[in-house]
Amino acid sequence: GDSVTQTEGPVTVSESESLIINCTYSATSIAYPNLFWYVRYPGEGLQLLLKVITAGQKGSSRGFEATYNKETTSFHLQKASVQESDSAVYYCALGDHNNAPRFGAGTKLSVKP
Amino acid sequence: GGIITQTPKFLIGQEGQKLTLKCQQNFNHDTMYWYRQDSGKGLRLIYYSITENDLQKGDLSEGYDASREKKSSFSLTVTSAQKNEMAVFLCASSMTNSAETLYFGSGTRLTVL
Numbered sequence: 001g002d003s004v005t006q007t008e009g010p011v012t013v014s015e016s017e018s019l020i021i022n023c024t025y026s027a028t029s030i031a032y033p034n035l036f037w038y039v040r041y042p043g044e045g046l047q048l049l050l051k052v053i054t055a056g057q058k059g060s061s062r063g064f065e066a067t068y069n070k071e072t073t074s075f076h077l078q079k080a081s082v083q084e085s086d087s088a089v090y091y092c093a094l095g096d097h098n099n100a101p102r103f104g105a106g107t108k109l110s111v112k113p
Numbered sequence: 114g115g116i117i118t119q120t121p122k123f124l125i126g127q128e129g130q131k132l133t134l135k136c137q138q139n140f141n142h143d144t145m146y147w148y149r150q151d152s153g154k155g156l157r158l159i160y161y162s163i164t165e166n167d168l169q170k171g172d173l174s175e176g177y178d179a180s181r182e183k184k185s186s187f188s189l190t191v192t193s194a195q196k197n198e199m200a201v202f203l204c205a206s207s208m209t210n211s212a213e214t215l216y217f218g219s220g221t222r223l224t225v226l
Binding site: 004033034038046047051053091093095096097098099103106 | 146153155158161169172203211213217
C-alpha cells in the first residue's frame with residue numbers, strides 16, 4: 001500500500017536558520033498522488049500548510065516551500081529562515097482517489113529564539 | 114467556513130468498556146475519516162466513509178466499529194477498551210474524495226484505566 005516517510009523528530013533549529021524536513025513517499029495504486037504538508041501549532045488543530053497536485057510543481061505557504069519530485073518520489077519541506085512561531089509538528093501526507101490519505105509520523109520542530 | 118466538532122474532548126474509560134466517540138461536520142462534505150494518533154507515531158486510519166451509510170476499513174479497524182447514519186456525522190466505537198490505552202482520535206472530512214484536503218477536528222483524548 002501507499003506509505004510516507006519523513007524526518008524523525010524532534011528537530012531544533014535557531015531562529016533565522018534554514019530548515020529542511022525530508023519526506024519521501026511510495027504510491028502503489030496511482031502514479032501521481034496529491035501531496036500535502038499539514039501542521040499542528042501548539043494548542044491548535046491539524047491544518048493544511050500546503051499541497052501540490054501536479055508533479056514538478058512547487059507549493060508555498062507562510063514562507064515554506066515544497067516541490068513535488070516524481071523522480072525521487074520526494075516532497076521535502078523547506079524554509080530559508082525560520083521564526084519562533086514556526087515551532088509546530090509537521091506531517092507529510094499523500095492522497096489519491098482510491099485510498100484514504102496516508103500520513104508520515106510527524107516531525108516536531110522547535111525554533112530557539 | 115465550516116467546523117468539525119468532536120465530542121467528548123476527553124474520554125476516560127475502564128478496561129473492557131464500550132466507548133463511543135462522535136464527530137459532526139457542517140462543511141457538507143461527502144467523505145469523513147477517523148484516525149488514531151499515538152505519541153511518536155503518525156496518523157493511522159481506522160475507518161473512513163465516502164457517503165452516508167458507507168464504511169471502508171482502514172489499517173487499524175480491528176477493535177473498532179463505525180457508523181455514518183447521516184452525511185454530517187460519523188461516530189466511532191471502541192468495542193472493548195484496552196487497559197492503559199492512551200491515544201488521540203482525530204476526525205476529518207474532505208469535500209468529495211480522499212485525494213482532497215482534509216479538515217480536522219480538535220480530537221478526542223482517550224485514557225483507559
